[in-house]
Amino acid sequence: MxxxxxxxxxxxxxxxxxxxxxxxxxxxxxxxxxxxxxxxxxxxxxxxxxxxxxxxxxxxxxxxxxxxxxxxxxxxxxxxxxxxxxxxxxxxxxxxxxxxxxxxxxxxxxxxxxxxxxxxxxxxxxxxxxxxxxxxxxxxxxxxxxxxxxxxxxxxxxxxxxxxxxxxxxxxxxxxxxxxxxxxxxxxxxxxxxxxxxxxxxxxxxxxxxxxxxxxxxxxxxxxxxxxxxxxxxxxxxxxxxxxxxxxxxxxxxxxxxxxxxxxxxxxxxxxxxxxxxxxxxxxxxxxxxxxxxxxxxxxxxxxxxxxxxxxxxxxxxxxxxxxxxxxxxxxxxxxxxxxxxxxxxxxxxxxxxxxxxxxxxxxxxxxxxxxxxxxxxxxxxxxxxxxxxxxxxxxxxxxxxxxxxxxxxxxxxxxxxDADGYFSYVARADDMIISAGYNIAGPEVEDALLRHPDVAEAAVVGRADAERGQVVVAHLVLRTGVPRGAETVAALREFTKAAIAPYKCPREIVFHDALPRTPTGKLQRFRLRGGDGTGGGGTGGGDTAAGGTEEGRAGGPA
Missing domain, CATH: 3.40.50.12780 (ANL, N-terminal domain)
Structure with a gap:
């Protein structure tokens, strides 16, 4: 050129x-x-x-x-x-x-x-x-x-x-x-x-x-x-x-x-x-x-x-x-x-x-x-x-x-x-697709379902390594102020999600955070949520709430 x-x-x-x-x-x-x-x-x-x-x-x-x-x-x-x-x-x-x-x-x-x-x-x-x-x-x-x-x-x-x-x-x-x-x-x-x-x-x-x-x-x-x-x-x-x-x-x-x-x-x-x-x-x-x-x-x-x-x-x-x-x-x-x-x-x-x-x-x-x-x-x-x-x-x-x-x-x-009209729709980052038991699961689709619940302020979904399924879906959530971070909330969120998307896409684990980790430009840092040990854990960061938020609850179970 x-x-x-x-x-x-x-x-x-x-x-x-x-x-x-x-x-x-x-x-x-x-x-x-x-x-x-x-x-x-x-x-x-x-x-x-x-x-x-x-x-x-x-x-x-x-x-x-x-x-x-x-x-x-x-x-x-x-x-x-x-x-x-x-x-x-x-x-x-x-x-x-x-x-x-x-x-x-x-x-x-x-x-x-x-x-x-x-x-x-x-x-x-x-x-x-x-x-x-x-x-x-x-x-x-x-x-x-x-x-x-x-x-x-x-x-x-x-x-x-x-x-x-x-x-x-x-x-x-x-x-x-x-x-x-x-x-x-x-x-x-x-x-x-x-x-x-x-x-x-x-x-x-x-x-x-x-x-x-x-x-x-x-x-x-x-x-x-x-x-x-x-x-x-x-x-x-x-x-x-x-x-x-x-x-x-x-x-x-x-x-x-x-x-x-x-x-x-x-x-x-x-x-x-x-x-x-x-x-x-x-x-x-x-x-x-x-x-x-x-x-x-x-x-x-x-x-x-x-x-x-x-x-x-x-x-x-x-x-x-x-x-x-x-x-x-x-x-x-x-x-x-x-x-x-x-x-x-x-x-x-x-x-x-x-x-x-x-x-x-x-x-x-x-x-x-x-x-x-x-x-x-x-x-x-x-x-x-x-x-x-x-x-x-x-x-x-x-x-x-x-x-x-x-x-x-x-x-x-x-x-x-x-689609047939020429509109482009986001599915996931190519390296963020979750493959669980042979199913391809797009994290943003699960996030969108969770965000429809009135108690959820922010959501990020990642895969966690699993010996049986290859990966399982883990949802990292910030709840609205005053919502308890207990088993009842977890159960309610999982049932709500099952009604919105196919059950195999629903999170097997839900992790609550004060804030999700983001770059200074506001982009979500999913790699921090995955955790270096593959647990899907990791500390949280600033975002739109106080910096240095911590993980305060984890609950999961079979879908």
């Missing part, structure tokens, strides 16, 4: 792209050969709609206009290239809670022609080192509140510039002495703009290389054609900017549309509802669990400003979809995305949305369900989800590229089924 001559002085990222023969087949959306996504999102939007429109809002109530945002971004870009010696192509780590300033830093890195490596404020030293090493990060812009773990990571040669602490060497102090306009580096459309690392739910994180044109492609496909925002929209949500779900939904999409975003760190579902009411949020991005937890609290908050609700990150149960529509009149826009493809590629909105399905391929993308041989299987038959479109997997010097991309298609690792 022929690439446009790079504007990068440091060519590390282009040098470490996978061989052209291992790339997925990419759809050409017709972008020019020279393209800087930072300039397109900011300067081009100002040219279209003016500088006075609100761009970002924060928890203090401060509103940044597009003009004010550009001035801050351009000053920071001058600091990067002038004070800090950042060259086009250098990797710049961005770390901090979700704030307008973090978003401004990302835009400045784009305009400077450098490569952003976004990480989570919650990641620990060994996790940060595992990212900085493969990406050969040279510089970091870090919120002063979370510099400790980054310094403790001991990354050789890393220059850390804090922001938000005051003083002449703080990023903002340096920026105050720089000009308010910066001419963006004329990067190639296929120069790498960012390295997004997978969340590591199944093992060593993988660095995904995305081009400047990819950043615009997710806005011009899913956002423009499914979400359909307007310049008057106010975006908000729970995903951090270190997660591509958040970067797209809270920065790229609103800026591309000339809209605004409320940027604040995740404070739980209750706080999210208060933010919706206070800031008149109209477009909401969060995970299925948050929608479910918010349901009983809706009556306490004014959510009349909402018009778009997007769900991704994990399977959205049909019961949650229906309950949200009954309570708000809004159909959740379900979707599946992947760090490897940058954002959502299957979804549906409005009258095309169907509960229990993920949806249809986003315009610009193709999808099919294939068997182990890579050939499409008949509708109604479960198989591996294969996708291709304007974005696709390009791992940073990782042998797993061959596993993810086959015959020009991205294989996401999800088991899906397509």
């Amino acid at each position: 022929d690439l446009t001559p790079s504007a990068h002085t440091d060519t590390f990222t282009r040098d470490h792209l996978p061989p052209a023969g291992q790339w997925p087949r990419l759809t050409d959306l017709g972008y020019p050969a020279r393209l800087n996504c930072g300039a397109e999102l900011l300067d081009a939007t100002i040219e279209r709609l003016g500088a006075a429109r609100p761009a970002f809002r924060d928890a203090s109530g401060t509103v940044w206009t597009y003009g004010e945002l550009r001035e801050r971004v351009d000053r920071i870009a001058h600091v990067l290239t002038g004070d800090l010696g950042v060259l086009p192509g250098h990797r710049v780590l961005l770390r901090g809670p979700t704030t307008p300033l973090l978003a401004a830093c990302w835009l400045a890195v784009m305009k400077a022609g450098a490569v952003a490596v976004t990480v989570l404020a919650a990641q620990r030293p060994h996790e940060l080192a595992a990212i900085c090493g493969p990406a050969r990060v040279t510089h970091a812009l870090c919120d002063v509140r979370v510099t400790g773990d980054l310094a403790a990571a001991g990354v050789p040669g890393l220059r850390i510039t804090p922001y938000g602490g005051g003083g002449p060497e703080d990023l903002l102090g340096l920026a105050g002495r720089r000009p308010g306009r910066y001419e963006a580096v004329p990067t190639a459309a296929d120069d790498v703009a960012l390295i997004a690392f997978t969340s590591g739910t199944t093992g060593r994180p993988k660095g995904c290389l995305h081009f400047h044109r990819d950043v615009l492609a997710i806005a011009d496909t899913f956002s423009a054609q499914v979400l359909r925002p307007t310049p008057d929209d106010v975006f908000a949500g729970s995903p951090p900017l270190g997660f591509t779900f958040g970067l797209g939904g809270l920065v790229v999409f609103p800026l591309r549309a000339g809209a605004s975003a409320y940027l604040a760190d995740w404070g739980g579902p209750g706080q999210l509802l208060r933010d919706v009411a206070r800031h008149r949020v109209s477009v909401l991005f969060t995970a299925p669990t948050a929608y479910r937890v918010m349901l009983p609290k809706l009556a306490e908050h004014d959510v009349s400003s909402l018009r778009r609700c997007v769900s991704a990150g994990e399977n959205l149960p049909a019961a949650t979809w229906r309950a949200w529509e009954r309570a708000t009149g809004l159909r959740i826009i379900n979707g599946i995305g992947a760090t490897e493809l940058l954002h959502i590629f299957i979804s549906a909105a409005d009258e095309r949305a169907r509960p229990g399905t993920t949806g249809l391929p986003v315009p610009g993308y193709e999808a099919r369900v294939v068997g182990p041989d890579g050939r499409p299987v008949p509708d109604g038959t479960p198989g591996l989800l294969a996708v291709r479109g304007p974005t696709g997997c390009r791992y940073l010097a990782d042998e797993r590229q061959r596993e993810y991309v086959r015959d020009g298609w991205n294989l996401t690792g999800d088991t899906y089924v397509r």
Whole structure:
């Protein structure tokens, strides 16, 4: 594949792209050969709609206009290239809670022609080192509140510039002495703009290389054609900017549309509802669990400003979809995305949305369900989800590229089924299918049945090794407040589940937790529930309730 001559002085990222023969087949959306996504999102939007429109809002109530945002971004870009010696192509780590300033830093890195490596404020030293090493990060812009773990990571040669602490060497102090306009580096459309690392739910994180044109492609496909925002929209949500779900939904999409975003760190579902009411949020991005937890609290908050609700990150149960529509009149826009493809590629909105399905391929993308041989299987038959479109997997010097991309298609690792109308429905992660006594059991189907019970707040279903059956189904549950964790509750839940799905699919064990283990991005860590010893146990983690929850009850028996 022929690439446009790079504007990068440091060519590390282009040098470490996978061989052209291992790339997925990419759809050409017709972008020019020279393209800087930072300039397109900011300067081009100002040219279209003016500088006075609100761009970002924060928890203090401060509103940044597009003009004010550009001035801050351009000053920071001058600091990067002038004070800090950042060259086009250098990797710049961005770390901090979700704030307008973090978003401004990302835009400045784009305009400077450098490569952003976004990480989570919650990641620990060994996790940060595992990212900085493969990406050969040279510089970091870090919120002063979370510099400790980054310094403790001991990354050789890393220059850390804090922001938000005051003083002449703080990023903002340096920026105050720089000009308010910066001419963006004329990067190639296929120069790498960012390295997004997978969340590591199944093992060593993988660095995904995305081009400047990819950043615009997710806005011009899913956002423009499914979400359909307007310049008057106010975006908000729970995903951090270190997660591509958040970067797209809270920065790229609103800026591309000339809209605004409320940027604040995740404070739980209750706080999210208060933010919706206070800031008149109209477009909401969060995970299925948050929608479910918010349901009983809706009556306490004014959510009349909402018009778009997007769900991704994990399977959205049909019961949650229906309950949200009954309570708000809004159909959740379900979707599946992947760090490897940058954002959502299957979804549906409005009258095309169907509960229990993920949806249809986003315009610009193709999808099919294939068997182990890579050939499409008949509708109604479960198989591996294969996708291709304007974005696709390009791992940073990782042998797993061959596993993810086959015959020009991205294989996401999800088991899906397509119906006769072309709708795609999630079955399970391909490596999470439970095989018990010869039966294939999809954990999400069992979870959906359990979540219909009014006493269940969260559910995760995994397989446990069993000498007689191969595996047995184990349900890990968080109950609603006040529900006893005893044998009577276990019996009631198992009988309820048997009435909803075939008895062989019902859990043989039920484990109660204070919280289910999740990554900082909110994805369920099923491997922790399986337990290293195959017991299906293991401690629980944060999620939407207090961190460090413990297992408090286990009960089981024959189905």
